[in-house]
Amino acid sequence: MIRVEDLHRHFGGFRAVDGASLSIETGSITGLIGPNGAGKSTLFNVVAGVLPPTSGRVFMDDEEITGLPPHELFHRGLLRTFQLAHEFASMTVRENLMMVPGQQTGETIWSTWLRRGQIEREELELRKKADEVLEFLTIRHLAHERAGNLSGGQKKLLELGRTMMVDAKVVFLDEVGAGVNRTLLGTIGDAIVRLNKERGYTFCVIEHDMDFIAKLCDPVIVMAEGKVLATGASDEIMQNEAVIEAYLGTGLKNQVKAGTG
C-alpha cells in the first residue's frame, strides 16, 4: 500500500528522518514505535505531504506520491490524525465531523445558490453518519459543544472520529491513545480491527502503549534516530535486544507490578 524509500528529512543540520525505508502492506495494521524524537511524526508528516522530504520517495499503490499536497492524498484515500489535536476550535463537534467528506455538493459555491434540495438531502445523511460516529466515541452528548472546549482526551477522540467519516484506504494514526482512557482505548482498538476487517482499511499506528501495539499490530516497525531499527511481529520485537535497549527499557517493573497487583 505505502512504500517509503530511503527517506530523509533534515532540519538545518539535524537529521530527524535519516534514510528510512519501510513498507506498509495492504490490509495490515502496522505499528510504528520508537523512542521520543525517533522521527516517527516527521515521517508521517512527510508521507502525508505536510513536510517536503529532503530526499527520498514515497509510493502509494506503486504510484509515486512524494510531495503531493495533503488534500490530494486525502482524495486518494490517505487519512491521518495529528499527535497534538488539530480540532476546528470554533465549530461544533458535529460540524467537525460533517466537514470531512470530500465532494460534497454544497462545497462548490454555485451549488449553494442553485441546488439547495440536493444539499439538504446530503446534509441529513452526513448528520446521521456523524451522530453514529459520536455515539461510538461516547461523546454524542457533546455534538453541539464547541470543539475548542473539549477535554484533551475528547479532542483525541474527535481526531479519530474524523477518519471514520469517509471510506479511507489507509489511515495514519499518530498516538491516538495518548491521553485516552484505557477502557475507551480498548474499544477504539476493537474499532480499528473492525474497520480493518470489514472495510479493508490499512492502518499505520504510532503508539507508546505497548499493550495496545501488541494486541493490534502486525507487523511492528521500530524507528530510532531517524532510521528503521527493526521490523517484525510484535512478540519478536518485544524480545529484540536493540529495541529493548533503545525503547522499551528493562524496567517494565511498574507494568508487571500493576499487572499482578
Place this chain on the structure above:
Amino acid sequence: MDILNAVVAVLNFVVIPATAYGAQLALGALGVTLIYGILRFSNFAHGDTMAFGTAATILATWGLQALGVSLGPLPTALLALPVGIAVTALVVLATDRAVYRFYRVQKAVPIIFVMASVGVMFLMNGFTRLLIGVDEHRFADGARFIINVRDFRDMTGLSEGLAFKTTQGLSILMAIIVVWILFWFLNRTRSGKAMRAFSDNEDLALLSGIDPEKVVRMTWIIAAGLATIAGTLYGLDKAFKPFNYFQILLPIFAAAIVGGLGNPVGAIAGGFLVAFSEIAITYPWRKIAGYLFPDWQPDGLLQLLGTEYKFAVSFVILIVVLLFRPTGLFRGKSV
C-alpha cells in the same frame, strides 16, 4: 577624482540619508515588534504614540529653552527626552489600564486588540493635536551639521559635496545604543526573559510565577520609550507635524513585518531594508555614469523607476522577500 566624486554623490544622496532614515524606522519598528511579540497584536496607535511622545518632548524642550538650558552643539531635546518618555509612559499605561486590560482578561482574539488600538489611535491623534496644534514645529537647536556640503567641498576640493547632519548622526548612534540595551535586557535579564516567556505562553508564564501585569506594564513602558525616542529623532531630523506620524506608520509596519514580527533583529534589518529600497531603487544613475564614463551622454536619467513609484518599489521588494521567507527575514511570529 571622478570616481571619488561618484562615491561621494552616492554617499550623500543615498547612503547617509537612507541610513539615518533606516535608523528612525528601525526604532519605530522595534516598538511595534515588541508589542506584537509580547502582547500579540499590531498596535496601530504606535504612530500616534510617537507623535504624542514627541509633542511632550517638544513642550519640555521649550520649557528648558525658556530656562536658558542648552546642550551646546547637541539639540536640547535630548535633555527633554526623559520627560517626554515619562509622560508618554504614563499615558500609555493609563491607556492599557482603561482599554487593553479588559480584553486581556477576556482573552479576546488579536483582531479585537488591533481594532481597540485603532480607537486609541484616533484618540491619541486628537489629543496630540489639542495639545500642540496641527502646525509644523522645528525644535532642533544646536549645530545643524557635523559636516556640511560647502565645508566638505572646500576641504577636499571635490565638486560633489557631502553633508552629514547632527540629527542623522544622532539617529544612527541612538539606534545602536537603544538596540544594544534592548537586546541585553531581553536576553540577559530576568525581566526580559519573563517578557519573552509571557509572549510565548501566557498561561504557563503564570504557572511559573511570573506576574503578567508586571510584564505588560514593563512592555508598555519600553514601548513608550522606544516610541518617544523614535518620534523625537525623526522630528529633529525632519520636522514635527502630527499628520506625518500617521503616515510613517506604514513604512514602520512594513519594516517590522518584513523583518519578522516579534523579532527585534528583524525590526532593525527591516527598517534598513525599507529605507534603502525606497531611496536606492529610484536613484537615477546619470550623474554617476557621467563621472565614471565621461564620454557617455545618456538621454534619460538612468532611473529604474520614477520616484512616484518609490513606495511601490519598496513594497514589491518586501513582497518578494516574504515570498521566499514567509515569516520575514528573521523568522517572526504569526498569530
Place this chain on the structure above:
Amino acid sequence: MNYLSATDMRGGYGKADILHGCTLNVEKGQIAVIVGPNGAGKSTAMKAVFGMLPLREGQVTLDGQDITTLSPQERVRKGMGFVPQVNNVFPSMSVEENLEMGAFIRNDDIAATMDQVFDLFPVLKDKRRQAAGELSGGQRQQVAVGRALMTRPQLLMLDEPTAGVSPIVMDELFDRIIEIARTGISILMVEQNARQALGIADIGYVLVQGQNRYTDTGQALLADPEVRRTFLGG
C-alpha cells in the same frame, strides 16, 4: 493533617458546572493519582486546585493555610508547581530557557537542579539550545515536567505527564516521581496510564462527571474488578 486539601469543589468554565463537589487530598510526601474517563473533569479539578478556575463553592488549603482566593502566581510562591496537559512549554524559547523560567521565583543557584533534570531526561541536555517548539511530542513533555521540577515545589501537580513519552522514559519518570515523593514532596497527578500510576500511588481517586466515584489506596483500586473494567481498560 493533609498537606493539600481541596474540599467539595464546584465550578466550571461558563454557566454550567463541570465539578460537582469534588474533593482531593494529598498528604506530605504522598503520591495521589486521579483517574477517570475523558471529560470527567480531571484537568478541570487540577486547574481549580491551582486557582486557574473560579470556584463557586469549596475550599482549597495548603499546609493548613486557606489559599482559595490566591492567584496562580501567588500559589507558585507558596510552593506549588503544575504541569498542564496541553500548551505546557514556551515554544520559541530554548529548552534551557524553559527550565530557567521554571526557576523564575527562585533566587538561589539553579545549576544543580538543572543538572538533575538533565540527568533525568538526557535528551534534553543534547537539545538544550533548541527551541522547545521544535521538539517531538515526547520531548516536549519531558521539558514540561522538567520545568515544573525546576521550581522545587512542595506540591507537584502533573496533568498526564506520561502522555506520549516512550516506555523507557515513562519508567524513568515514575521512578523519579517516587524518589521525589520520598524527599517529602507531595505529588498530585492525573494519569490515563492508570495501571502504572496507581501502582505507585498512595491514594487514588476515580473521578466521574466531576464527582469522586471511588477513593482508595492505589493497590486497592487496582484490585477492584469493577474499577478495572470500567476505567482501567480491563
Place this chain on the structure above:
Amino acid sequence: MSTNRQAAAASRWRIPVLFAILAVLFILEGTVRNGMFSGSWNTSLAILNMGLISAITALGVNMQWGYAGLFNVGVVGFFALGGLAPVLISTAPVEGAWQAGGPRMLIALATAVGTLALASLLWRHMPRGKLRGLALTVLLIAGFVLYRGLFDPAVTAIESNNPARHGNIGGLGLPVLLSWLAGGIFAAAAAWAVGKVALGLRSDYLAIATLGIGEIIIAVLKNEDWLARGVKNITAIPRPVPFEIQLQRNPEFMEFANSWGMAASTASGIWVKLCYMLLFLVVLLLLILLAELALKSPWGRMMRAIRDNETAAEAMGKDVTARHLQVFILGSAVIGIAGAMMITLDGLMAPVGYNPLRYTFLIWVMVIVGGSGNNWGAALGGVLIWFLWIKAEVWGPELIAFLTAPLPASSFKSGLLEGAAHMRFIAMGLVLLLVLRFAPRGLVPER
C-alpha cells in the same frame, strides 16, 4: 445546553432590533433638528447612501476575514480599481485617444501579460538550476524592454491628446450600471493575480503584502494619466438616475413636489437619493442573500474549518490554497462593485482621495464592530460606522463645547475650542472603544 438555546433566542431578536435602532437614527437625522441631528432628509439619505456602499465594502472584507481569516489590508486598492470601471466603461469615448495609441497600448499590455505567463510556464517546466534562473532573467528583461518599447510611445501619444481636458484613453460609453459589474470583475482579476502570488503568506505578513498592493494600485491610478487622467481627475461620470436639475425643470415633478409641500431643490434631492438608495439596497440585499446561502451551507462550514485550522483542513482533503483564492477573489469583487458604485454616486474619480485610513481601516472598523463572520453584522457595522463618522464632525465640537462650558474663558479654553475639529477623531475613537467594550465580539457576533 440551555444557555446555548437562550443565547440563540437572544440573537434571533438582536439583528432586527439593531437594524431598527439604526433606522431610528436615520429617521431622527431626517426629522429632528437639534445639536445632534440635522433634521434634513437630504442629509440623512446622503449619509445612508454612502453607508450602504460602505456596507457592501464591509461585506466584501467580511467574506475574506470573517469567513476565511484572510487579512486584507489593501481594501483601498481593490475599491479604487472598482472605481476605475465607471470611467473606462461608461464615460464618453475621448475623441482621437483611441486612434492615437489604443491598439498599441493593448499590444503592449498583451506583451506584458504574455511575458509573465511565459515566465511562469518556464519556471514550472524547466528543471531547477542555474539555467532556469538565467533563462527566466533573460526572458523577463527582454519582455520588459519590449513592453516599455511599445508602452511608452503609446502613453505619450494618448496623453498628449488634448491634455488639458482629456489626455486619457476614454470610456466605452456603455450604461453605468454595467460598470458596477465591471468594477467587480476588475477587482476580481487583480485579486486573482495578487492571490496567486501572496496568499501563501500568513496573517500579518499577508497584511503587509496586501497593504503594499493597495498602495501600488493607487500609485498606478495616480500616475498613469492615460488610464483615467491620474490626479487630474475625471469628472461628469454618467449617472443611472436623473439629475436634480432635470427634475426641477420637469413640471410634473414640480407639481408632485408641491403636493408634498416641498421646495423644488429639496424634493429633487430627495428623489434622486431615493433612486440611488433603491439601487444600492437591491445590490446589497442580493449580495447578502448570496452570501448567506453560501455561508449557511457546507461551503461556509468548510471555510470556517479552514479559518480555524488550515493544516487540519488540508489533511481533511480541503484544497486550502484554492479556497483562499476563491474567497479572496469573491470578496475583492464585492469590494470592487462597491468602489464602482461610489464613483457613480460621486460622479468623480479622484485618486488622491483614496487614502488607507478612510477606505481600509474604517472599513475594518465596520466589519469588526458589526461582528466579523456575520453578513448582517458587517452590513450593520458599515452603515452605523459611516453614520457616526459623518456625525462625528458635528458631535465632536458639540462635545467639546459641552465639556468646556463650565470653564472660565481663557486661552486654554479657546485653544480647545479651536481644536474642536479634531474632536472628530476623538469622538470616533471613543465610539469605537465603547462599542468594542460593550460588544467585544461585535454587535452581531458570529453565532
Place this chain on the structure above:
Amino acid sequence: EEIKLGTSLGFTGPLESMAPDMQKGAELAVKEISDSGKFLDGSTVSLVQGDSTCADAAAATATVERLITAEGVKGIIGGMCSGEAIASLENVAVPNGIVMISPSATSPALSTIEDNGLFFRTSPSDARQGEVMADIIMEKGIENVAVTYTNNDYGKGLAESFEAAFTEKGGTITTNSAHEDGKADYSAEVAALSAAGGDALVVAGYVDQGGSGVVRAALDTGAFDTFVFPDGMVGQALVDNFGEEIEGSFGQNPAAEGEGRDIYVKMAEEAGYDGTGAFSAESYDAAALILLGMAAAGSSDPAEYKEKIMDIANEPGEKILPGELGKALDILSEGGDIDYVGATSVEFVEPGESAGIYREVSFTGGEMEVVGYR
C-alpha cells in the same frame, strides 16, 4: 432675517494647518458685515463651519449636503481642494442651486465645469500661474530648472502648464516629477532631482506638506540652493522654516498690488491671527463677495444674487478695500455701483474666477520681499 453661510474647508486631513486661517478670514468678513447692521434691512449673518477633509470627496459631499439641506446656508465658502470642491459642487451645490465661492481650488478643470453660474473662485486658475512663473524665471536668466510637484490636480496641473510655458519660451526642464504629500522621507525625490540637475528647483507643493520636506532635504544635501516657489509655498511659514537658507530664491502667488492686502493683514493681526496665511485673504474676499452680492440683489436667494457677483467684483464702481464693507453696503443700498477690490485685488474674468494678478517675491536676508506685480 438671520442668514447663514457655510464654509467647507479641510480642517482635518493633509491641509489641516491651512484651514483655520482661512476660516478666520471668512469669519472676519462675515462679522464686519453682520455688525454693520446695514445688511439687508438689518439681517444678521452667521457662519457654519464644515470639514471637507480636503482629500475625501465623499466626506466633503456629505458635509456640504448637511450645510445646505440641514443648516440651510445660502452660500458656501469652499471647497478647499480642487477634487473635493468639484465633487461637492456637482453633487450638492448645483442640484440645490447654492452659490459656492472657493478661495483656493485652482484646478483648470473648474474653469470649464458646468455650474449653472453658481461657482466662483477668488484665486486664479493654475493655467495662468504657469505662464507667470515661466516669465519670472526666464527674466532671471535661468534656463534650466528641475520641477517637483505635489501629486494632486493642483500640483500636476501647475507643473504641466509651467512646463508648456517654459519650454515654449526656450527653457529646459531637466525633470518634472511628483512627490507625495505627508510622506516620512523625501531623500529619494531629492536624490533624483539632484541627479537630473538644473540651476533652480521649482517646488509646486504645499508649504506645510511635502513641499517643505523636499526643500529641507535639498538644502541639507546641497542638491539645490535656488528655489522657485509658486502659491502653495509662498507664506510666512516658508520664511519661518528656512530663513536665510533660501537666500536668492524667489516666487509668486496670486495677490494684487495695493493697500488691500496690507490692510487685511493688519486687520487679521488685530483679530489675532495670521493674515498672510495661504488663501486666508482669498477666503475673506469670498465671504465678502457672497454677502455683497446679496446686498446688491437685495435678496439672499442664490438664484438672484449669483447674477450680481460679477458686477460687484469688477468695474465700474467705487473701489472697496477690506474693512470698507460697511461703506460698500451703503453704496449698494443707494443703488450705486461698487468695484470690490478686497484683500486680493479681486478682478473676475469669465466664467467667474480671479483674473490672476500675481505678486513676485524674493527671499533676501531671511525676509520675504515683494518685488513687483504682474
